[in-house]
Amino acid sequence: MPQDLPGLYFDADKNRYFPIRGPIPGSARNSSSAASNTAPSSSTANASNSVSKPNLSNNSSRRIKIKAAKLLQDRELYGNVITSRKGKCNFQEEYHKMQASQPLVWKYNETERIADGALEEAHIGVHTPDGLIETDLLLAGSTNGSLSLYEVSKVAQLFHSGIEHAPDCVWPLTSETQGFVEEPIRLWRTPIASIHLSSNVSCIKMFGKYLDTHGSASQHVLITTLGSETSGGSVHVLNLREPIDYILGASLLRLRIYNVATSNCTVWTADCNSDGSQAVVGTNLGASLINLETGAKSWVFRCKSDAMAVQLHGQVVLCGLRNGAIVTVDTRQRSDGRSDRLTRHRISHQSHEIPKSSRTPQNSSKQWFELKGNILHSHIISMPSSISCLASLQMYDQYFLASSMDGSIRLYDHRIIQRGPVQCYEGNVNTHTRIQLAVDPDERILMSGGEDCKIRLWSIKSGHLLFEEKFMNTVPSTMCRRMQPPTVARDNCRYYSYGQDLGLGCWVGSREGIFCMRWL
Secondary structure (H helix, E strand, O other), rough: OOOOOEEEEEEEEEEEEEEEOOOOOOOOOOOOHHHHHHOEHHHHHHOOOOOOOOOOOHHOOOOOOOOOHHHHHHHHHOOOEEEEEEEEEEEEHHHHHHHHHEEEEEOOOOOOOOOOEEEEEEEEEEEOOOEEEEEEEEEEEOOOOOEEEEEEEOOOOOOOOOOOOOEEEEEEEOOOOOOOOOOOEEEEEEEOOEEEOOEEEEEEEEOOOOOOOOOEOOOOEEEOOOOOOOOOOOOEEOEEEEEEEEOOOHHHHHHHHEEEEEEEOEEEEEEOOOOEEEEEEEEEOEEEEEOOOOOOEEEEEEEOOOOEEEEEEOOEEEEOOOOOOEEEEEOOOOOOOOOHOOOOEHHHEEEEOOOOOOOOEEEEEEEEEEEOOOOOHOOOOOOOOOEEEEEEOOOOOOEEEEEEOOOEEEEEHHHHHHHHOOOOOOOOOOOOOOEEEEOOOOOEEEEEOOOEEEEEEOOOOOEEEEEEEEEOOOOEEEEEEEEOOOOOOOEEEEEEEEOOHHHHHEEEOOOHHHEEEEEO
């Protein structure tokens, strides 16, 4: 085994050392001085096999005790690098964590069983009698097969005859923020702004950049259905590239959605590349690549253990399996759609039974399973239970988050994946439910629901639990980040939405309804 060298990692496939560069996710990016004093480098954080364990012994794991006034005073005296009982820290990071530890949550009336399958938010352009405008849409998929479209705005612009789903504040339960909180955002929907697909909606994924060089919306939505006992799952694409006509707004789904591929397999999830040319689909038989223009399909990975989560990362695909393994597959091997041409492998992995009170694996046993594909053997890792979700970070593309159905959530680095996780996030509760992860647009905060019906927020960098509360009676299984308004302004287009002044946050879906969480 090659010797570990400080500041370097060994790539087994290329048989050479490479320097480790890049900050830890969630570190300050605006102040070089703050980063040099407070944010540990990747080499420092990853050089050790041990993972820092957050302190959950007191209330500090739920609410940051450094008050805003004290933070502001310290910043005026000492600059961005301030000193507290925790040592030196960065003002922006501490202030951001303090905000996330005190979120505001609203529940929308009459949204039951609408968003328990998948959630995604999108920006679209709309032609109206008053000219071209841009607004936000929330796409919600349910386990009964319905796909619904909501306008997100303070005042309905797209659906003038729509139904308003009024929000009720469910957290905090006291009136301590009364008079300080702005009016919450609202959801609007017409009765016919939804369609029923062939089976349960299993995934909704945006792809394509938001604004092209001409300033118009340039994105699509990838939608998959799970399948049923009589038929397999399917892959659909919703076209949001061109602005829609106001008169045809209610018929958007029927006019713009088309079927790309139909499978005889169960389709658990999907992901796509940035240009929208192809998607990877996770099924009960493995993972396949689909050309989104032609619908042509080719297998890149076959296994008897279901591919419950997938991520397309450049030329490789991450596959999270039901048996707990996370496999990295090189997509450049061509199979011409035939699985019998894939290379056969026999892989060993550790099956763990990990008590909740300990990180140390107990009763570990080595198991073997067979798979086919161009597998990167040095990048195979395993988690204690079935993989629930994989989520790549965009600002730090070498990192990805993984969760398993025993409640474990971990952060990995592609470059040194064989050394284990970079960070772990304690406290989540799960036994068998597929629960989505979400991160805020700044990629500082990690969000997840649990089977105890609680929502939890962690600092991605430190792993500290910032928020843990229950404000619903069903499992919050779907989650997506709240999008930021467009940064490109246009003279002939107006933007109607809630705006940046209402802070960061996420959308949460459960059988009980749709929830909006935000922090100022």
